[in-house]
Amino acid sequence: xxxxxxxxxxxxxxxxxxxxxxxxxxxxxxxxxxxxxxxxxxxxxxxxxxxxxxxxxxxxxxxxxxxxxxxxxxxxxxxxxxxxxxxxxxxxxxxxxxxxxxxxxxxxxxxxxxxxxxxxxxxxxxxxxxxxxxxxxxxxxxxxxxxxxxxxxxxxxxxxxxxxxxxxxxxxxxxxxxxxxxxxxxxxxxxxxxxxxxxxxxxx
Amino acid sequence: xxxxxxxxxxxxxxxxxxxxxxxxxxxxxxxxxxxxxxxxxxxxxxxxxxxxxxxxxxxxxxxxxxxxxxxxxxxxxxxxxxxxxxxxxxx
Numbered sequence: 001x002x003x004x005x006x007x008x009x010x011x012x013x014x015x016x017x018x019x020x021x022x023x024x025x026x027x028x029x030x031x032x033x034x035x036x037x038x039x040x041x042x043x044x045x046x047x048x049x050x051x052x053x054x055x056x057x058x059x060x061x062x063x064x065x066x067x068x069x070x071x072x073x074x075x076x077x078x079x080x081x082x083x084x085x086x087x088x089x090x091x092x093x094x095x096x097x098x099x100x101x102x103x104x105x106x107x108x109x110x111x112x113x114x115x116x117x118x119x120x121x122x123x124x125x126x127x128x129x130x131x132x133x134x135x136x137x138x139x140x141x142x143x144x145x146x147x148x149x150x151x152x153x154x155x156x157x158x159x160x161x162x163x164x165x166x167x168x169x170x171x172x173x174x175x176x177x178x179x180x181x182x183x184x185x186x187x188x189x190x191x192x193x194x195x196x197x198x199x200x201x202x203x204x
Numbered sequence: 205x206x207x208x209x210x211x212x213x214x215x216x217x218x219x220x221x222x223x224x225x226x227x228x229x230x231x232x233x234x235x236x237x238x239x240x241x242x243x244x245x246x247x248x249x250x251x252x253x254x255x256x257x258x259x260x261x262x263x264x265x266x267x268x269x270x271x272x273x274x275x276x277x278x279x280x281x282x283x284x285x286x287x288x289x290x291x292x293x294x295x
Binding site for chain 2: 035054084085087088089090091092094095096098099113114115116186187
């Protein structure tokens, strides 16, 4: 199946955006709904973010798996340094959106931010598989690709954040060699960081 | 003459985030000008919204974000100076 792996670029991602944005949304729906107020608003905003090169969600740096020419799975990943730079830009976009749409937030207490990233941690922003095409090893395939990529960059570890109530995700990542890290409260549900040290035994 | 000074804004931000800073063993006075509220895990998207809305409400002003660079949103010194320079009295 490896020949179905495609690395998207700034000039090649656009034709896949209509398929990929809903997948990206589905991977964080409860968070996006709280943040943007509704699923429709979230999809509209994500369409912009996924096309913006200084967004964490930029599809121009995604890897996908094609299944009968359909984008069946996607992973968006960035270096630790890129993640922080993009997160600032997303935060500003988010703030402008929220200030324009709402007179007063109902968010209540301040929420904690995710644990910070080191420059040599490689961050997996989003990994998502089309529900109709699960169980075909696509997530594992994409993770193996990212692991190689991160090693080639000299990264020390892979890091991803997952909702604590996402039992299948937690189980998959633990099987892949990720270890549980810090937990923090987040709109839409608590999150936990997972880290896979690189250079050690690969259990996948 | 600014409506508010950068120092007033900075003080308000550190008061708003006092619990978060204390939880990380940080005191407001010890923060360098380029202390990054995002990278240091003090704030997220909802948190920055609370801070900016809090500033607008506390000082009764509106902040024009159009010219803001992303770094000016999360570094405490640049944020305080941007707000002071780009705030207008609410109509």
